[in-house]
Amino acid sequence: MSEARRISSLDWRGTGGRGGELVIRGASVLDPCAGIDGNHDIVIAGGEIAEIAAPGSAEGRGEVLEAEGKQVFPAFFDPHVHLRVPGDEDEEDIETGTRAAAAGGYCGVLAMANTTPPVDSAADVLALRERASDEASVPTGFLATVTRGLDGAELTEMAELREAGAAGFSDDGLPISNARLMRRALQYQHLVGANIALHEEDHDLSRPAGAHAPHLGGVMHEGLVSAALGLAGVPSVSESTMIARDAALAAYEDARVHVQHLSARESVEAVATAKEAGVRITCEATPHHLVLTDEEVRSLDSRFKMNPPLRSEDDRQALIDALRSGVIDCVATDHAPHAAEEKEVPFEEAAMGVTGLETAFAVLHSELVLPGVLDLGVLVERMGAGAAAFDLEPPSLAPGSEANVVLFDPEADWEAGADGWESKSDNSCFAGRRLRGRVLATVVAGQVVYRQRSFAMGIA
Amino acid sequence: MRHLLAIGDLERADIERIMERTEGFAEVGRRDIKKVPTLRGRTIVSLFYESSTRTSSSFELAAKRLSADVVSVKAAGSSVDKGESLKDTIATLGAYGPEAIVIRSPHAGAADLVARWSDAAVINAGDGKHEHPTQALLDVYTLRRRLGSLEGKRIWIVGDVLHSRVARSNVQAFQMMGAEVTVCGPPTLIPRDIERALGCAVSYELDGLEEADVVYALRMQRERMGESFVPSIREYAAKYQIDSRRLSPRQLLMHPGPVNRGVELSGEVIDGPNSLITEQVESGLVVRMAILYELLTGGRPRPGERASDSDDVTDPTPIKEPA
Numbered sequence: 176m177s178e179a180r181r182i183s184s185l186d187w188r189g190t191g192g193r194g195g196e197l198v199i200r201g202a203s204v205l206d207p208c209a210g211i212d213g214n215h216d217i218v219i220a221g222g223e224i225a226e227i228a229a230p231g232s233a234e235g236r237g238e239v240l241e242a243e244g245k246q247v248f249p250a251f252f253d254p255h256v257h258l259r260v261p262g263d264e265d266e267e268d269i270e271t272g273t274r275a276a277a278a279g280g281y282c283g284v285l286a287m288a289n290t291t292p293p294v295d296s297a298a299d300v301l302a303l304r305e306r307a308s309d310e311a312s313v314p315t316g317f318l319a320t321v322t323r324g325l326d327g328a329e330l331t332e333m334a335e336l337r338e339a340g341a342a343g344f345s346d347d348g349l350p351i352s353n354a355r356l357m358r359r360a361l362q363y364q365h366l367v368g369a370n371i372a373l374h375e376e377d378h379d380l381s382r383p384a385g386a387h388a389p390h391l392g393g394v395m396h397e398g399l400v401s402a403a404l405g406l407a408g409v410p411s412v413s414e415s416t417m418i419a420r421d422a423a424l425a426a427y428e429d430a431r432v433h434v435q436h437l438s439a440r441e442s443v444e445a446v447a448t449a450k451e452a453g454v455r456i457t458c459e460a461t462p463h464h465l466v467l468t469d470e471e472v473r474s475l476d477s478r479f480k481m482n483p484p485l486r487s488e489d490d491r492q493a494l495i496d497a498l499r500s501g502v503i504d505c506v507a508t509d510h511a512p513h514a515a516e517e518k519e520v521p522f523e524e525a526a527m528g529v530t531g532l533e534t535a536f537a538v539l540h541s542e543l544v545l546p547g548v549l550d551l552g553v554l555v556e557r558m559g560a561g562a563a564a565f566d567l568e569p570p571s572l573a574p575g576s577e578a579n580v581v582l583f584d585p586e587a588d589w590e591a592g593a594d595g596w597e598s599k600s601d602n603s604c605f606a607g608r609r610l611r612g613r614v615l616a617t618v619v620a621g622q623v624v625y626r627q628r629s630f631a632m633g634i635a
Numbered sequence: 636m637r638h639l640l641a642i643g644d645l646e647r648a649d650i651e652r653i654m655e656r657t658e659g660f661a662e663v664g665r666r667d668i669k670k671v672p673t674l675r676g677r678t679i680v681s682l683f684y685e686s687s688t689r690t691s692s693s694f695e696l697a698a699k700r701l702s703a704d705v706v707s708v709k710a711a712g713s714s715v716d717k718g719e720s721l722k723d724t725i726a727t728l729g730a731y732g733p734e735a736i737v738i739r740s741p742h743a744g745a746a747d748l749v750a751r752w753s754d755a756a757v758i759n760a761g762d763g764k765h766e767h768p769t770q771a772l773l774d775v776y777t778l779r780r781r782l783g784s785l786e787g788k789r790i791w792i793v794g795d796v797l798h799s800r801v802a803r804s805n806v807q808a809f810q811m812m813g814a815e816v817t818v819c820g821p822p823t824l825i826p827r828d829i830e831r832a833l834g835c836a837v838s839y840e841l842d843g844l845e846e847a848d849v850v851y852a853l854r855m856q857r858e859r860m861g862e863s864f865v866p867s868i869r870e871y872a873a874k875y876q877i878d879s880r881r882l883s884p885r886q887l888l889m890h891p892g893p894v895n896r897g898v899e900l901s902g903e904v905i906d907g908p909n910s911l912i913t914e915q916v917e918s919g920l921v922v923r924m925a926i927l928y929e930l931l932t933g934g935r936p937r938p939g940e941r942a943s944d945s946d947d948v949t950d951p952t953p954i955k956e957p958a
Contacts, residue, residue: 399828400832401827405799410827516722519720523744
């Protein structure tokens with residue numbers, strides 16, 4: 176495994192640690208990993224956390240954020256977003272996607288490689304990194320594909336891609352169906368180092384018409400609601416059997432894998448079994464899978480269509496338990512912007528995917544933390560832990576850490592999407608929902624990269 | 636009732652009212668001149684994205700018998716063929732000011748979207764594998780004529796339930812009218828969790844069929860073989876075909892059509908005395924007249940008019956009750 180780097184070493188337009196002094200005064204500060212929980216002043220200097228001081232004690236020489244009654248956490252890190260560059264800039268681009276990230280409290284994101292065309296050459300990676308250094312509000316890493324052109328047949332030049340700065344590898348959007356190729360990629364990882372993120376889906380199970388009509392894939396969770404609606408189902412086992420296969424391969428090759436967007440109880444069980452056996456496996460879950468179920472699809476509203484699909488309440492409970500226990504390492508949004516015309520069609524025809532960066536923490540805070548289902552500290556830790564899977568230092572408030580900080584108003588009561596979105600797309604499955612708690616400001620390496628409009632900023 | 640999108644949206648009282656209305660229209664069908672002026676000047680758009688014989692022709696004839704103007708659009712040869720989206724097509728057809736849109740689509744929820752995008756009353760004439768509510772209503776009507784009531788009757792729906800919108804609508808409608816429904820077919824073609832989803836019983840074999848008062852066979856599409864849902868037509872027919880050996884004289888036989896002779900039904904039962912298949916087609920016409928009437932005059936304001944004015948616009952009982 177490579178040594179962990181700082182998040183700000185990813186490409187972005189910030190100055191990376193050369194910011195001035197910033198004091199966040201009087202907030203309730205929580206970072207369970209650093210053992211911080213209480214009212215403090217936070218002094219940030221040189222892009223790092225300089226001091227966690229007694230409330231009211233810090234004298235600001237630069238900017239001061241008055242934060243009494245507010246909460247401060249380590250900022251969040253999203254290992255799974257789609258920025259749609261290159262090819263679908265009408266849906267999102269690096270500038271808008273990372274602005275959405277900043278608005279959601281994220282200090283860094285990893286962009287998936289299933290673009291048009293896919294990111295499968297060193298030149299692609301270098302070009303994206305250059306664009307990010309001009310346009311990205313927050314540090315942005317780019318994954319490259321595991322297979323050329325996402326064809327599932329031949330490996331990419333993973334070593335060269337890594338040298339060009341690929342943050343990891345993934346054929347996300349598609350599984351690596353061929354077990355031989357999967358095994359080769361895991362063997363080759365010993366040379367390349369970087370983690371491989373896996374979209375686990377056995378197409379033989381999730382596309383019920385088979386080769387007869389390969390385009391006729393399942394469009395929702397196979398279960399009670401799909402039976403009622405007559406929609407083709409994606410069975411839970413199409414995910415969990417692939418996880419079991421790849422965990423076995425990773426164990427055999429002493430390689431590591433990161434499983435994306437877990438959706439089913441069976442998948443949680445497969446990961447738990449692998450972890451108990453010592454397999455180097457990490458995994459993520461999305462806010463929508465943690466909060467919503469297939470019951471939403473009864474509306475046939477295409478905003479509830481994504482892959483993997485929303486599953487049953489029992490699956491949702493399994494995901495929550497796994498997030499609590501740590502079987503699920505981190506929250507990832509799978510932020511997937513789509514143009515309106517791709518969603519304003521019948522459910523079966525609609526594109527899969529939902530946006531999520533701008534609502535992730537507020538949704539989980541409203542739906543899991545406030546009802547007492549999930550401890551706030553656990554959620555805060557899981558919102559940043561995805562960095563570690565890709566050899567980046569998870570955000571921390573411990574003195575000396577990079578100053579990646581989010582300021583949160585736990586009392587804010589707002590309607591998702593009512594003020595518009597930073598994202599270019601509005602296919603949020605939470606649009607119109609009342610949320611409790613809102614990100615007020617996001618700090619990356621000491622720089623304020625986002626301020627919520629109504630949040631006033633004082634200069635000392 | 637504003638639209639007819641799904642059986643699940645209806646109450647038993649809605650179905651009863653449509654059944655009573657249908658009786659009135661059945662009387663019209665026995666006259667020499669089978670046309671009434673009820674919907675004169677109203678425009679009805681019929682939009683079919685899938686091939687259909689009986690549903691599209693019966694809607695068209697139903698509209699004409701009510702003196703409505705009908706615009707029929709078939710996907711093949713229309714702008715739909717040229718890649719126009721459903722939303723754009725609805726906007727285009729909206730320029731004609733239709734009071735009702737009848738839509739058949741290969742996709743679940745298409746009719747719901749049209750209802751959202753248009754001011755017209757929308758009738759779902761089949762959306763993917765989801766629902767086919769007018770089929771369910773005509774089947775209820777057909778059975779009521781024969782049995783008087785469905786209360787306590789046992790109905791077996793046999794065949795490819797997984798891919799059948801008819802099954803999904805009919806299970807709900809039959810149960811709503813008091814019948815007990817069993818769905819029967821090969822395990823590969825019965826959706827997981829359908830018992831809990833729809834409240835019906837499930838059987839993988841025809842054993843027990845003798846309890847049924849009504850046997851409702853579904854169409855078995857040949858392409859299902861290639862998808863490995865069943866190994867062969869021969870085996871399917873051996874296990875699930877309704878023939879004179881399996882059908883007792885007291886049982887009624889139904890099928891939504893078109894029938895695959897020798898697959899789901901043997902020739903002798905299709906044409907036999909138990910068969911209601913022709914009556915189903917006849918019912919289709921009058922039930923669809925009643926549905927158009929219900930939606931276009933059933934207390935709903937015409938576009939631009941307030942609900943309280945609606946009684947002045949149309950006489951709600953222009954049809955004589957049958958003698």
